[in-house]
Amino acid sequence: MQVKHLEITENMTINEFIKQLDESGVLGAGRIAHATNLLADSIKDPDTQVFLSLAGPMIPGGLRKIVRDLVANKQVDLIISSGANLTHDLVEAFGGNHYKSTGEDDEVLQDSGMGRIADIYTHADDFEVFEEEIQKIFADINQEYKQLSIQEFIYEIGLRIDDDESFIKMAAENNIPIFAPGIIDCMIGLQLWIYTQDHDFILSAAGDMTYLSDCVFKSKHVTACMLGGGLPKHYTLASNILTGGIDAGIQITLDRSEGGSLSGxxxxxxxxxxxxxxxxxxxxxxxxxxxxFPLIVAGALDKIKI
Structure with a gap:
């Protein structure tokens, strides 16, 4: 079968563009179309649960509202995230921002109170507000609980956020669980450690496993949509060993396979x-x-409407 070359036409829709990628069927174009069609079919199917995993700087990198909308519209059923993505969601929930790079030297950035994630900047002032606000939330949670699983802990945080653009808040309101097995390896974890130095509170990682396994066993089919790799990808896949593995999967990664890492x-x-x-x-x-991912989501949602 011959490759059908792409043709960009005036006023073409995103679905028409994805259809052309599908008809070309080769290289990255074919893979994007495959992922788009698979995501659309998974969202439409009431018997399929969509597990979304977030590794890398997805939230500071501009995907916060996309993830938030997928949660608010119940188009994902479960999230497994790095602690960092949760932290950056909360930074914005507490009034902070992420900033475009201006090309400054990293030592100059340090002196000016800026941290860099590739070409994204964060400001120390925003993290100071984060530290103050998250400590207040910890104290409020601790009035009711002495021990929680990580998922329960994130849920309780979500109930106490006053920002409708927060995907953590939307997940709590829509009863969509968020798991973060590496939560200690982020600013939330550091602040929690500081809090527990003089407060009686325990965060249980093992406590998540019963709920997560229940989610897996209750799912007729699971499609895993994995952005990046690392711990969130592994936790997503490994949890599904209980039923013989995921039924479908989308992975978007820049990592290579030669080193034997899970991410690639x-x-x-x-x-x-x-x-x-x-x-x-x-x-x-x-x-x-x-x-x-925004392109794939846009194509999938456009396809669902047809």
């Missing part, structure tokens, strides 16, 4: 561990998730 591993490798079922529908899209 092709999804097909997950079949050998029963983290993905035999015959599962899997697609790995190589590229920047902050660019590709």
């Amino acid at each position: 591993a092709p999804l097909e490798e997950a079949k050998s561990w029963a983290k993905a079922k035999k015959g599962s529908n899997l697609v790995t899209v190589i590229g920047d998730a902050t660019v590709l």
Whole structure:
């Protein structure tokens, strides 16, 4: 079959563009179309649960509202996130911002109270507000609870946020669980450690496993949508070993496979561990998730409307 070359036409819709990628069927274009169609089918199917994992700087990188809207519209059913993405959601919930790079030297940035994530800046003043506000939330939670699982803890934080653009708040309001197995490795974890130096409060990582396993067992089918790799990707896949693996998966990554890391591993490798079922529908899209995921979501939602 011949490659059908792309044609950009005036006033074409996002769905028409994705259809052309699908008809071309080659290289990155074909993978983007595959991921778009798979996400659309998964969102539409009432028997399929969509597990979204967030690694890397997805929230400071511009995806905060997209994730928030997917949660608010109940188009994802469960989130597994790095602690950093939760932290950056809260930074904005407390009035802070993320800023575009101006190309300053990193030592100059340090002197001016700025931190850098690639070409994204954060300001120390915003983190000072974060520290003050999160300590207040810890204290309020601690009035009711002496011990919580990580998922329960994030849920309680979400109930206490006054920002409708926060995906943590939207998840709490819509009863969509957020798991963050690496939450100690972020500013939330550091502030929690500081809080627990003179307060009686325990955060249980093992406490999440019963609820997460229940979510897996109750799901007829699971589609995992994984942005980046690392711990969130592994936690997403490993949790589904309990039922023989995910039924479908979308991975968007810039990592390579040669080093043997999970972040760069092709999804097909997950079949050998029963983290993905035999015959599962899997697609790995190589590229920047902050660019590709909005395109895939836009195409999927446009397809659903038709």
